[in-house]
Amino acid sequence: MTDAVTAHEMQQYDQYTINEIGVPSLVLMERAALAGIEVLGAGQFDLSQVLVIAGLGNNGGDGVAMARLLMQKGVSVDLLFVGDENRAAHNNTIQLKIAKKYGLTPVNRVKDFRQYTVIVDALFGIGLSKPVPVKLGEMIKRVNAANIPVISIDVPSGLNATTGEIMGSAIRAAATVTFAYPKTGLLQGEGIKRSGSIFVKDIGIYSPAELHQFNPEIEE
Numbered sequence: 001m002t003d004a005v006t007a008h009e010m011q012q013y014d015q016y017t018i019n020e021i022g023v024p025s026l027v028l029m030e031r032a033a034l035a036g037i038e039v040l041g042a043g044q045f046d047l048s049q050v051l052v053i054a055g056l057g058n059n060g061g062d063g064v065a066m067a068r069l070l071m072q073k074g075v076s077v078d079l080l081f082v083g084d085e086n087r088a089a090h091n092n093t094i095q096l097k098i099a100k101k102y103g104l105t106p107v108n109r110v111k112d113f114r115q116y117t118v119i120v121d122a123l124f125g126i127g128l129s130k131p132v133p134v135k136l137g138e139m140i141k142r143v144n145a146a147n148i149p150v151i152s153i154d155v156p157s158g159l160n161a162t163t164g165e166i167m168g169s170a171i172r173a174a175a176t177v178t179f180a181y182p183k184t185g186l187l188q189g190e191g192i193k194r195s196g197s198i199f200v201k202d203i204g205i206y207s208p209a210e211l212h213q214f215n216p217e218i219e220e
């Protein structure tokens with residue numbers, strides 16, 4: 001069993017799974033979204049009116065896929081897409097295109113977050129490497145102030161996934177669904193206060209030690 005991992009370690013496992021094992025990244029993204037839906041629908045949250053907040057990276061792509069899956073299940077869901085769609089990561093762009101084909105049109109502004117019963121936070125994940133831009137920080141503060149339960153995808157947005165430091169502003173989550181392994185930042189510093197209940201979900205990404213157990217030819 002692998003303990004908590006840093007963002008850098010997780011990125012290496014992601015890349016190995018995609019480039020060496022050959023699992024398509026969109027398959028991993030769909031599994032991430034399904035894992036998020038599983039925790040969201042497990043009874044802790046009221047799904048009467050869901051908001052998904054998605055950023056431009058792959059964490060946002062997980063969120064867009066979740067919004068589409070929720071809509072397909074008949075859940076009332078809004079998708080707040082934050083940032084210029086033309087600058088979105090490749091897989092996020094694909095997710096947006098699919099969501100739109102199903103009739104899910106993103107909004108780019110929410111006046112009052114209190115109209116929702118739960119908020120899915122897919123703004124930033126392990127890829128956050130610099131302080132949150134001021135405008136997004138203001139939005140994060142509005143979300144926290146609304147006092148609506150938030151479920152964070154992989155990491156509460158704005159939290160450094162490795163150190164647990166706040167990168168300007170960070171979401172305060174009721175629960176965090178994190179993929180493959182807990183991230184070290186969830187278990188130290190502000191991460192302890194900001195992550196809520198932590199759910200670790202297998203999405204098919206493994207550390208070298210675990211891969212070695214499947215296939216001894218893979219070096220630990």
Ligand SMILES: NC(=O)C1=CN([C@@H]2O[C@H](COP(=O)(O)OP(=O)(O)OC[C@H]3O[C@@H](n4cnc5c(N)ncnc54)[C@H](O)[C@@H]3O)[C@@H](O)[C@H]2O)[C@@H](O)CC1
Binds near residue numbers: 018056057058
């Ligand atoms: N690499 C992979 O194959 C997988 C990645 N997954 C998800 O992808 C995340 C990592 O994705 P990325 O490495 O793309 O990074 P993130 O999505 O964590 O962040 C992307 C970068 O974009 C910036 N950014 C995002 N929205 C912005 C906005 N509106 N305005 C300005 N800047 C913005 C952030 O500052 C950050 O530097 C994981 O935490 C996980 O949720 C999962 O889909 C599983 C598979």
Ligand SMILES: [K+]
Binds near residue numbers: 157
């Ligand atoms: K997040």
